Amino acid sequence: MSRAEIKSLAQAIRERRASQSFDGEPIPQDDLRKILEAGLQAPSSYNLQPWRFIVVQQPEQKRRLRGACFNQAKVEEASAVIVACGDADAWRKDLDDVINSGLRGGMSESLAAASRESIPHYFTEFNSDQMHGWLNKQVMVAFTHMLLMAEVLGYDTAPMEGFEQDKV
Numbered sequence: 001m002s003r004a005e006i007k008s009l010a011q012a013i014r015e016r017r018a019s020q021s022f023d024g025e026p027i028p029q030d031d032l033r034k035i036l037e038a039g040l041q042a043p044s045s046y047n048l049q050p051w052r053f054i055v056v057q058q059p060e061q062k063r064r065l066r067g068a069c070f071n072q073a074k075v076e077e078a079s080a081v082i083v084a085c086g087d088a089d090a091w092r093k094d095l096d097d098v099i100n101s102g103l104r105g106g107m108s109e110s111l112a113a114a115s116r117e118s119i120p121h122y123f124t125e126f127n128s129d130q131m132h133g134w135l136n137k138q139v140m141v142a143f144t145h146m147l148l149m150a151e152v153l154g155y156d157t158a159p160m161e162g163f164e165q166d167k168v
């Protein structure tokens, strides 16, 4: 398919497959940005958007990353690797911004006040397994948005959990 052709979402969902290899042809920055922005548009609990995406494109960094991914060749072959992370402190850092943006969007003062109170309470009760599960959910929604936007734009993708987290 020519990259100028844009697939419908229905077609992208039907045709997306995990690629076993990549030709490494550079992806235009504009398209990469569209893919990342699709992730940023994803819904998240309390709108906290606790995802953090790291784009790896330099050959030497991809080579090292491959070493943290059980030597899976596609990490080095792909023109861009997006490392999808979750930030366990997002609710601490971003809550004010999120509530202020809610207020600008029409959230009532009473809901804003209740949220300032209840959200920190909710997260401080979490143990690390609960936080891990919560982050996983949020990040995977954004991750799926990016996979599908890449397919819409005509790019192959390969989701991967075959990596060693500490090494990554």
Ligand SMILES: Cc1cc2nc3c(=O)[nH]c(=O)nc-3n(C[C@H](O)[C@H](O)[C@H](O)COP(=O)(O)O)c2cc1C
Pocket: 016, 017, 018, 019, 072, 158, 159, 160, 161, 162, 163
């Ligand atoms: C969260 C997740 C992690 C995955 N990790 C790997 C991986 O490390 N290596 C790999 O070759 N494929 C990986 N896959 C790809 C799956 O094997 C693939 O999506 C599945 O077989 C279905 O095939 P399809 O995506 O082509 O429909 C992963 C898929 C998902 C959703």
